[in-house]
Amino acid sequence: MMMRLAGWYGAWAVPVWLALAPAVCANATDAATKAAEAAAEQTPPATPTAEAPTVGTWHVREVDGVEYVPLEDLRSFYKLMPLQPKGRKVAGQRMVGNGEVELRFGPAPRELYIQERLCVLTHPVQEDATGDLLVSKLDVVQVIEPILRPTYIANRSAVRTVVIDPAHGGHDTGTVTPYAREADVALVVATKLGAELKKRGYEVVFTQEQNQYQSPQARVDKANAAPAAIFVSLHLNSGRSDMKGAQTYTVAPAGKNEKPLPGHEFSQASMALAMAVQSSLVEKAGAEDGGCRRAHFSPLNSLRCPSVMVELGFATHPEEGTRLSTEEYQLKLVEALAIGIDSFSRVMNPATVMQVQKAPVVETPPAPVKVEPAPPAKAKPAPQKARSRKAAPRRRAPARRPARNNRNRRRR
Numbered sequence: 001m002m003m004r005l006a007g008w009y010g011a012w013a014v015p016v017w018l019a020l021a022p023a024v025c026a027n028a029t030d031a032a033t034k035a036a037e038a039a040a041e042q043t044p045p046a047t048p049t050a051e052a053p054t055v056g057t058w059h060v061r062e063v064d065g066v067e068y069v070p071l072e073d074l075r076s077f078y079k080l081m082p083l084q085p086k087g088r089k090v091a092g093q094r095m096v097g098n099g100e101v102e103l104r105f106g107p108a109p110r111e112l113y114i115q116e117r118l119c120v121l122t123h124p125v126q127e128d129a130t131g132d133l134l135v136s137k138l139d140v141v142q143v144i145e146p147i148l149r150p151t152y153i154a155n156r157s158a159v160r161t162v163v164i165d166p167a168h169g170g171h172d173t174g175t176v177t178p179y180a181r182e183a184d185v186a187l188v189v190a191t192k193l194g195a196e197l198k199k200r201g202y203e204v205v206f207t208q209e210q211n212q213y214q215s216p217q218a219r220v221d222k223a224n225a226a227p228a229a230i231f232v233s234l235h236l237n238s239g240r241s242d243m244k245g246a247q248t249y250t251v252a253p254a255g256k257n258e259k260p261l262p263g264h265e266f267s268q269a270s271m272a273l274a275m276a277v278q279s280s281l282v283e284k285a286g287a288e289d290g291g292c293r294r295a296h297f298s299p300l301n302s303l304r305c306p307s308v309m310v311e312l313g314f315a316t317h318p319e320e321g322t323r324l325s326t327e328e329y330q331l332k333l334v335e336a337l338a339i340g341i342d343s344f345s346r347v348m349n350p351a352t353v354m355q356v357q358k359a360p361v362v363e364t365p366p367a368p369v370k371v372e373p374a375p376p377a378k379a380k381p382a383p384q385k386a387r388s389r390k391a392a393p394r395r396r397a398p399a400r401r402p403a404r405n406n407r408n409r410r411r412r
């Protein structure tokens, strides 16, 4: 039973970007598989929703007008153990994990590292009288949950179109330094990314292609008109000359008395996309990790699809700015972005996890995973068997073929 479950879960449903971090997962597939098995064994309580103050075993309490849940609840929900932070113990750090997934809170109160990838939380973590850490409910629902369990994202749907938004253009040059020109770099990376994504089978829409200025609203309109789309805006950052690293932004949550924005409908998917892209930039392109972050940038607020704004690096950093202007690094960025988008796309496609019953509903406890008959075993058949004529008509060989085809189809 478990083996079969592990087969499809390991292949399709795992957050692929988590597996990218080699720090914890010696064998990413096995790790993800084990995590999936652990998840399947339990019928977890619902994650706290925005409306209900207490759901299942979550103990919600308020600190400074913000709702928090104890780290203990988080641990039991995701089956995590307290861990000792590696290396030098830094004050304020708290780490939980299960040998496969690791969450490290701190040292700064808004810093959460998931598999050593930085997510900047909306609300700082707090410590209660007993010394337990409190994490804001909003960050649990909108950051931790979609990254750890992307297949539970409520409005998960297959990605057909990637809207690529090369930032700025025309009279709006963006940041210009002796090392890099933002609009130029964004356009080159966008154009190459578009070609790469077309090769991978996506439809591609550009918000501008000829270094033309487009208003934020025009960009939004183009994206919102595209079917089954995601939106990826490409920028270069600016700051102090010692600041560097790639950052990926999603729409910030609404404030206390603010109405939700259109972009909020896709907050969870956007966060999953951000982590997929950001992890890939770090792993594949070697970018410094500036983290997944949230902000009210104008296009992100109004987009009716999963959307991210990627700051590929700092144009103001002499070394990083210079690197951003080289074709070699631009190609690395293109490949990393495409891989990240592909990872996200795989996990978002409901067809790839059809065995999960009504899983994509965060508000109610997900139904136990139903195990359907035998997807292909993960283990490679022994080479002799594969070559043997006798082995070919056995169930095992034909069972493997569809899986391979599926994989090819998705990659194309």
Ligand SMILES: [Zn+2]
Pocket (backbone or CB within 6 Å): 167, 168, 174, 175, 182, 235, 236
């Ligand atoms: Zn910009």
